[in-house]
Amino acid sequence: MGLSATGAWAAEVNGIKFDDSMTVGGKSLVLNGLGVRHKVVKVYAVGLYLTEKKTDTAGVLALNGPKRFRLVTMRDISSEExxxxxxxxxxxxLDKDEKSKYVSQLVKFGELFNxxxxxxKGDVIIGDYIPGTGTVxxxxxxxxxxxxxxxxxxxxxxxxxxxxxxxxxxxKPLLLGDKPDA
Known part of the structure:
Protein backbone atom coordinates (compact mmCIF):
# COMPACT_ATOMS: atom_id res chain seq x y z
CA MET A 1 0.00 0.00 0.00
CA GLY A 2 2.97 2.31 0.31
CA LEU A 3 2.88 3.39 3.96
CA SER A 4 6.10 4.83 5.34
CA ALA A 5 7.39 7.16 8.01
CA THR A 6 8.77 10.43 6.62
CA GLY A 7 10.44 13.18 8.67
CA ALA A 8 7.86 15.48 10.27
CA TRP A 9 5.08 13.42 8.76
CA ALA A 10 3.81 10.38 10.64
CA ALA A 11 3.08 8.45 7.50
CA GLU A 12 2.64 8.56 3.78
CA VAL A 13 0.16 6.52 1.79
CA ASN A 14 0.40 6.53 -2.01
CA GLY A 15 2.34 9.80 -1.93
CA ILE A 16 -0.12 11.55 0.41
CA LYS A 17 1.41 12.71 3.67
CA PHE A 18 -0.31 12.75 7.06
CA ASP A 19 0.91 14.62 10.13
CA ASP A 20 1.49 12.54 13.24
CA SER A 21 -0.54 14.98 15.33
CA MET A 22 -2.92 17.93 14.96
CA THR A 23 -4.67 20.37 17.26
CA VAL A 24 -8.48 20.53 17.15
CA GLY A 25 -10.59 22.51 19.60
CA GLY A 26 -7.46 23.34 21.59
CA LYS A 27 -6.63 19.65 22.15
CA SER A 28 -3.79 17.64 20.67
CA LEU A 29 -4.86 14.70 18.51
CA VAL A 30 -2.72 11.78 17.34
CA LEU A 31 -2.96 9.91 14.07
CA ASN A 32 -4.82 6.72 14.96
CA GLY A 33 -4.60 5.15 11.51
CA LEU A 34 -4.83 5.78 7.80
CA GLY A 35 -5.45 4.00 4.55
CA VAL A 36 -6.86 4.20 1.04
CA ARG A 37 -10.50 3.72 0.03
CA HIS A 38 -10.74 1.47 -3.01
CA LYS A 39 -13.79 1.17 -5.23
CA VAL A 40 -12.39 -0.49 -8.35
CA VAL A 41 -9.86 2.40 -8.36
CA LYS A 42 -8.27 4.36 -5.54
CA VAL A 43 -10.82 6.99 -4.47
CA TYR A 44 -9.21 8.75 -1.50
CA ALA A 45 -6.75 8.44 1.35
CA VAL A 46 -8.12 9.08 4.83
CA GLY A 47 -6.54 9.51 8.24
CA LEU A 48 -8.31 9.38 11.61
CA TYR A 49 -7.09 11.60 14.46
CA LEU A 50 -8.13 11.05 18.09
CA THR A 51 -7.14 12.31 21.54
CA GLU A 52 -5.69 8.86 22.24
CA LYS A 53 -5.04 5.73 20.20
CA LYS A 54 -7.94 3.29 19.93
CA THR A 55 -7.99 -0.11 18.24
CA ASP A 56 -11.72 -0.83 18.10
CA THR A 57 -14.83 0.95 16.90
CA ALA A 58 -16.43 1.10 20.36
CA GLY A 59 -13.34 2.78 21.77
CA VAL A 60 -13.29 5.41 19.00
CA LEU A 61 -17.00 6.16 19.35
CA ALA A 62 -16.76 6.38 23.17
CA LEU A 63 -14.25 9.24 23.05
CA ASN A 64 -16.00 12.48 24.00
CA GLY A 65 -13.23 14.87 22.98
CA PRO A 66 -12.37 16.33 19.59
CA LYS A 67 -11.86 14.06 16.59
CA ARG A 68 -10.77 14.60 13.01
CA PHE A 69 -10.82 12.78 9.73
CA ARG A 70 -8.65 14.10 6.92
CA LEU A 71 -9.60 12.87 3.47
CA VAL A 72 -7.50 13.55 0.35
CA THR A 73 -9.06 12.69 -3.01
CA MET A 74 -7.05 10.50 -5.36
CA ARG A 75 -9.27 11.18 -8.39
CA ASP A 76 -11.86 13.71 -9.49
CA ILE A 77 -15.17 13.13 -7.73
CA SER A 78 -18.49 14.96 -8.07
CA SER A 79 -20.45 16.41 -5.18
CA GLU A 80 -23.24 13.95 -6.04
CA GLU A 81 -20.84 11.01 -5.68
CA LEU A 94 -27.24 2.82 11.33
CA ASP A 95 -30.49 1.19 12.31
CA LYS A 96 -33.85 2.78 11.51
CA ASP A 97 -34.11 4.62 14.85
CA GLU A 98 -30.61 6.06 14.54
CA LYS A 99 -31.26 7.19 10.96
CA SER A 100 -34.48 8.93 11.98
CA LYS A 101 -32.67 10.63 14.88
CA TYR A 102 -30.09 12.16 12.52
CA VAL A 103 -32.20 12.71 9.38
CA SER A 104 -32.20 16.53 9.59
CA GLN A 105 -28.44 16.62 10.17
CA LEU A 106 -27.88 14.18 7.31
CA VAL A 107 -29.87 16.45 4.99
CA LYS A 108 -27.79 19.45 6.08
CA PHE A 109 -24.59 17.41 5.73
CA GLY A 110 -25.58 16.44 2.18
CA GLU A 111 -26.31 20.09 1.37
CA LEU A 112 -22.74 21.00 2.35
CA PHE A 113 -21.55 19.15 -0.74
CA ASN A 114 -23.62 21.51 -2.92
CA LYS A 121 -7.55 14.95 -7.38
CA GLY A 122 -5.63 16.23 -4.34
CA ASP A 123 -8.53 18.13 -2.73
CA VAL A 124 -8.67 17.92 1.06
CA ILE A 125 -11.87 17.41 3.06
CA ILE A 126 -11.54 17.67 6.83
CA GLY A 127 -14.27 16.68 9.25
CA ASP A 128 -13.76 17.87 12.81
CA TYR A 129 -15.84 17.17 15.87
CA ILE A 130 -15.32 19.99 18.37
CA PRO A 131 -17.09 19.67 21.74
CA GLY A 132 -19.46 22.60 22.25
CA THR A 133 -19.39 23.40 18.52
CA GLY A 134 -20.23 20.19 16.68
CA THR A 135 -19.19 18.79 13.32
CA VAL A 136 -17.28 21.24 11.14
CA LYS A 172 -11.42 -0.23 8.67
CA PRO A 173 -8.56 -2.07 10.40
CA LEU A 174 -6.06 0.47 9.06
CA LEU A 175 -8.02 3.38 10.58
CA LEU A 176 -8.10 1.40 13.83
CA GLY A 177 -4.31 1.29 13.90
CA ASP A 178 -3.41 -1.93 12.07
CA LYS A 179 -0.34 -1.75 9.90
CA PRO A 180 -0.67 -2.80 6.26
CA ASP A 181 0.94 -6.01 5.08
CA ALA A 182 4.38 -5.34 3.65
Missing part, protein backbone atom coordinates in the same frame (compact mmCIF):
# COMPACT_ATOMS: atom_id res chain seq x y z
CA UNK A 82 -19.66 12.32 -2.31
CA UNK A 83 -23.18 12.85 -1.01
CA UNK A 84 -24.33 9.44 -2.28
CA UNK A 85 -21.33 7.71 -0.68
CA UNK A 86 -22.19 9.29 2.69
CA UNK A 87 -25.85 8.28 2.46
CA UNK A 88 -24.96 4.73 1.43
CA UNK A 89 -22.45 4.39 4.27
CA UNK A 90 -24.86 5.75 6.85
CA UNK A 91 -27.69 3.52 5.62
CA UNK A 92 -25.47 0.44 5.97
CA UNK A 93 -24.28 1.29 9.49
CA UNK A 115 -20.86 24.05 -2.22
CA UNK A 116 -18.47 21.73 -4.10
CA UNK A 117 -19.16 21.26 -7.79
CA UNK A 118 -16.48 18.71 -8.54
CA UNK A 119 -13.67 17.66 -6.29
CA UNK A 120 -10.33 17.43 -8.05
CA UNK A 137 -16.47 20.32 7.53
CA UNK A 138 -13.82 22.13 5.51
CA UNK A 139 -12.96 21.75 1.84
CA UNK A 140 -9.47 22.91 0.86
CA UNK A 141 -9.38 25.06 4.00
CA UNK A 142 -12.81 26.70 3.50
CA UNK A 143 -15.56 25.87 6.01
CA UNK A 144 -18.69 24.48 4.39
CA UNK A 145 -21.96 25.63 5.95
CA UNK A 146 -22.54 25.85 9.68
CA UNK A 147 -21.44 23.35 12.35
CA UNK A 148 -23.76 20.39 12.90
CA UNK A 149 -24.30 19.64 16.61
CA UNK A 150 -24.20 16.26 18.34
CA UNK A 151 -21.30 13.87 18.85
CA UNK A 152 -23.62 11.01 17.87
CA UNK A 153 -23.98 12.50 14.39
CA UNK A 154 -20.20 12.76 13.95
CA UNK A 155 -19.85 9.17 15.11
CA UNK A 156 -22.49 8.15 12.55
CA UNK A 157 -20.24 9.60 9.85
CA UNK A 158 -17.19 7.78 11.26
CA UNK A 159 -19.14 4.52 11.13
CA UNK A 160 -19.06 4.79 7.32
CA UNK A 161 -15.42 3.66 7.64
CA UNK A 162 -15.27 1.86 10.99
CA UNK A 163 -18.83 0.61 11.50
CA UNK A 164 -20.14 -2.94 11.21
CA UNK A 165 -20.56 -2.59 7.40
CA UNK A 166 -17.68 -0.32 6.37
CA UNK A 167 -17.47 1.23 2.90
CA UNK A 168 -14.18 -0.61 2.39
CA UNK A 169 -13.52 -3.57 4.72
CA UNK A 170 -9.76 -3.33 4.13
CA UNK A 171 -9.73 0.31 5.29
Missing amino acids: LAQAVLTGVNKN EIETGK ITFNGKQLGQPLPDLGFYNAILRIWIGSSPADPTL
